[in-house]
Amino acid sequence: MSDATYPARRTLEALLAPLLALMAASALFSVFLLVQGQSPLDFLDLTWRGAFGSWFSWQNTLQRAAPLLLTALCVALPGQLGLVVIGGEAAVVLGGLAATVVALPFVQMGPVIVLPVMALAGMAMGGLWIGLTGYLRARLGVNETIASLVLAYIGLAIFNHLVEGVFRDPASLNKPSTYGIGDDNMLGSIPFLEVHPGIPVGIAACILCWVLIYRTSLGFAGRVAGGNTKAAQLQGLPVARLAVGACVLGGACAGLAGGIEVAAEYGRANASLAAGYGYTGILIAFLARFNPLAIVPMAVLLGGLGAAGGLLQRRMGLPDATVQVLQGMILVAILASETFYGRVRWFQPRGAA
Amino acid sequence: MSAIGVEAFGICKRFGTFQALSDVSMKVHPGSVHGLLGENGAGKSTLVKCLLGYYRADEGSLLVDSKEAVIERPADADALGLGMVYQHFTLVPSMTVAENLVMARRNVPGIIDWKSESAALEEFMRGMPFKVPLHVPTGSLAAGERQKTEIVKQLYLRRQFLVLDEPTSVLTPQEADEMLGLIRGLAHSGQLTIVIITHKLKEVAKFVDEVTVLRRGRFAGAGSVRYLGPTELTAMMIGEAHEPAEPERLGEPSDEIQLQVRDLRTAADGGRAGLSIAELTVRAREIVGIAGVSGNGQKTLVEVLGGQQPIESGSVDVGGIPYDASREQAQARHVRVLPEEPLRNGCVPNMTVVDNLALRSFDRDAAGTQRGWLDLAGMAARAREMIAAYGIRAPSPQAPIGVLSGGNVQRCVLARELDGDVKLLIVANPCFGLDVKAVAETRARIMAARNAGTAVLLISEDLDEIMELSDRIAVMHGGQVVHQMPAAGADPQEIGRHMLGHE
Structure with missing residues (x-):
């Protein structure tokens, strides 16, 4: 009757949903960059360096x-x-x-x-x-x-x-x-x-x-x-x-x-x-x-x-607003990811009548 | 227009990994009234939705009027003359009956010539076994009339096969008898085949010709009602013999008045009149049942007593002192509420079973003093006790209560609200949507609380339930308590008359 791993699976679901949303937003944003002839990989690399690449960028981030x-x-x-x-x-x-x-x-x-x-x-x-x-x-x-x-x-x-x-x-x-x-x-x-x-x-x-x-x-x-x-x-x-x-x-x-x-x-x-x-x-x-x-x-x-x-x-x-485009895409993806909950059978409780 | 028969063979339907129907067959003879029985979750709705094209069966075949039929969408069922009346009304309340009828048609012209439509509708109505006013907004019709309008609508759409989902749940005994009698007449005159989804065995015995019984998604039996009594049907439905034991009533009501309502008035809400209750009392060790057609103020009364609705004038006393339904007063005077639809009205679906079981007690320690920090270990321990004592089946105490079945949610709410010393218990439609066993258990718990000295106010749309549990019965109509009587020897027909506002 009892389903011991259910609370853990539920936590995992709560972690995965926003993660998937972030990935979906990234994919969408990559298309946005490609259309403009820019490389998403360059973007990722520069974002990483600009945000977390050095102690200076960390300070800026914080x-x-x-x-x-x-x-x-x-x-x-x-x-x-x-x-x-x-x-x-x-x-x-x-x-x-x-x-x-x-x-x-x-x-x-x-x-x-x-x-x-x-x-x-x-x-x-x-x-x-x-x-x-x-x-x-x-x-x-x-x-x-x-x-x-x-x-x-x-x-x-x-x-x-x-x-x-x-x-x-x-x-x-x-x-x-x-x-x-x-x-x-x-x-x-x-x-x-x-x-x-x-x-x-x-x-x-x-x-x-x-x-x-x-x-x-x-x-x-x-x-x-x-x-x-x-x-x-x-x-x-x-x-x-x-x-x-x-x-x-x-x-x-x-x-x-x-x-x-x-x-x-x-x-x-x-x-x-x-x-x-x-x-x-x-x-x-x-x-x-x-x-x-x-x-x-x-x-x-x-x-x-x-x-x-x-x-x-x-x-x-890229214009300054590019980052805002990404933020907007993330927000939409996050809101859409709310529908993810309860959809995947594996995360649901088992054995309940 | 003549009745058509429908046969379903070996229907299977899966939702994800959940097998909703496996190898279910049903044979409905033309011109008969067929009962489709089963507990909640037995697959009745899924089966009829497969017939009507709302779902596509994974396997199985259908014969409509003895011809193989493929029904992939509702429009296919529509074209074959199959229709359904839902438990919840599907009429547009602000539109008249005539507008609702014309609107439901498949081929509504872009511009409607109301003059000729009206004439055609008048003509159509003359041929109907029951009359409904054509030019009145459906929102102002009584429940019984709305139900009839739904059926008239299906006939207007030239259905030859009609499914009725729990058609009498909102009707008085008289209305139910009348409606089912008329339906039976239509069927036996060969105009229409009827399938009634129901759990009321009395109606089955009186109005149904043949039945099909489902249990947990499987075919559990079928046959003529002439040879199947309530005992056999119940056994088929739940898979074992079940004697509907009446909970034992122990001891007489005491003289101590727990709840006293005097000259209570609330503001009118939209088109509905507010409450206007001159006097209503409930004594310790007494169950007072409130009967009435849905929408006559019962819901408002529960909301007033539960603190969800303010009163305009008058008084509500509990234990002889005015009562405002605040958390402090409810805790001090041991007032508890079992709301209808417990998941919607009494639980937080996203919070865990443990949290939901603690809703009454999370801010008090054992001595009853306010506490600022949650006692998480204590909450979990108490939840374990309640889960064991009430046989709650949950995947984990840390699962959100929303994933539990209806019966288990009800058990949680019962466990929470009946925990400890309860002086006054307010109960609203406690068995709505529960299966046979959960119904018996819930009623037994309520009766046990009464026997232990709790004053119980039972508001229910199920007259049988009120007759079974109450010591005294009060009937509500139009926001007023129009009649009170002892439950022993009460006549359902008389109660029904008062429910309709007749003397």
Whole structure:
């Protein structure tokens, strides 16, 4: 009666499906390259070298992966509650702006004060923004995907409006920016490794979220609510509060990403923050099937792809958007791979009546 | 239009490695009412879908009207005059009966001349044994009328051979008797051959001429109903003699009121009236059965008691204190719910059997205090106990519950909801879609809970089930409890009248 290897086969299925999707996307992308007279092998080689070929390229990769870890959580946490939230980009830029603006009065007090203030302000802003989506969903029944997308446009517009308006440093001529937090207050790289400081923060956030989801009662309740709302209601679980909570927490992660980007990279909030991290986070969360631990390798993979973009541009003469074409193909393949589950007999339970 | 016979020989059908049908034969005489019996998963639906071209049989042959027939798609069956009425209605609710009929035709012209179509339909209706209003949206028809419309539609499409899938599951006893009587009349007048897929042996005895019985994808027996009684049929269906033992009722209901509903009102939902229940009580060691035609507020009542639907006014008291169905109150007062379709309403299909068995208790430790960390080892241990105690068959406790069979999902939900001290149990259509043995087991468990002192509110569309289990019966119609009576000596015909809203 019992089927001892079934849990292992199920895990294997969960690993194979995204892998197959990645391979399918690669095949499709190869055709795309061949049509343009480019060699897929050259592309693979250059991507590998640009992303993981040297310690320098690793640093570049990790620098891009750092915010992605957090923006992917902004999709994965609501995703565990059955919500598809795709507006993380606005939480990143508004989080970065809030972190900068709130920290400005404290710049004289040194990084010990400034950095925690920035983190808190960024998280609060991001949590508020995505929490609004969760509230619209839970209380008013507004489709959360559409709401978060529209709110992302609004958020970006507000960001531009403020950075080019009230918060603008008049000295920033070509690229409107806020006042800076000062070089002394910025986050340095991790000593010796010279790695972006967002990496340990992001990995810690992923581990904490994994523990929350899979090891606590709260996370269990969230998974029940996400897996079947009716069953959760029947068990008296506060479905609406759980949904809003997951959105707030996810938004806080994305807001923190914005704050860290300002503190580690730019020193001030400007349009550089809107680098598409929020959108790439969607792709990563789906690749990881909303599992926070799986986000870590996927974020590194996608970070590497981004890092190799410059090299590809120079060596193969491919436009910058080529990498985005590949990302888009991966996303479609991942979504299509959901239909893979349950199709292959070998993975299914055996001997059940 | 005259009835045609259908014969199937040696039909085999595999899905992947699953052998759904192996070497099944069935012979349906023209102008007869043929019963197709079997438990859930016995292959009844697969067999008729092979006949109707929805599936292609891997092996076997078909004779339609004594001629070899190849049916590869539904259109082939259509051309031969074979049709089917599904368990779930396939009418478009916002369209009138006339529009539904014309739309179903194969050769609908690009521009429909409604005047002449209407005249033709009126003419057609005059020849029908039962009347349905032509110009009323089907959504506003009662279930019985919709069922008749489905059959009229098949006759309109000039079917000579018609399969009815569980045709009476949504009808009152009167409607069912009337409908089956008319169907039988049509068949015996030689207009139509009927195959009824059913599990109601009373209907088989009363309306069916011959039966074919399937068991686990194989032919298990056939013959004339004159020589096959319920005992023989049940034995064929489950492969062994099975005495339908009535669960024993021990002890009288106590005086202690567990559930008291007073002046309960909920908001109207779309076209349906909300609840308006003046009074309903359930005492300890008592089963109160709620009878009613589907869609008369029973579902809303379960949702209110399960916390899925807010109330507008009135009160719900459990154990003498107002009850809001929150998790804290449900845990403190030991209120449990067995929802209908347990996989859809009471389980998380993607989560494991262990997780699903822990839905009631994951956030409490043994002493009943809130806990923040999951006790994974404790959850697994309790799940093992429940799996053993309820005979749950699962490939692994770590398998997602969605891969279990319907009977095993129901066992999981029973194990979870009947675990520990249960003061009030709300049950909705507990045996829907279960096989004979699982039905008997489920009913026995509910009765055992009652005997142990649990107050049970049983909402069911199966009147036989209500008659068998209840101490008291309440009938719902239009969101109201229109009649209450003791179950002992209750007359099904009288209950049926109240179900339809007649005095």
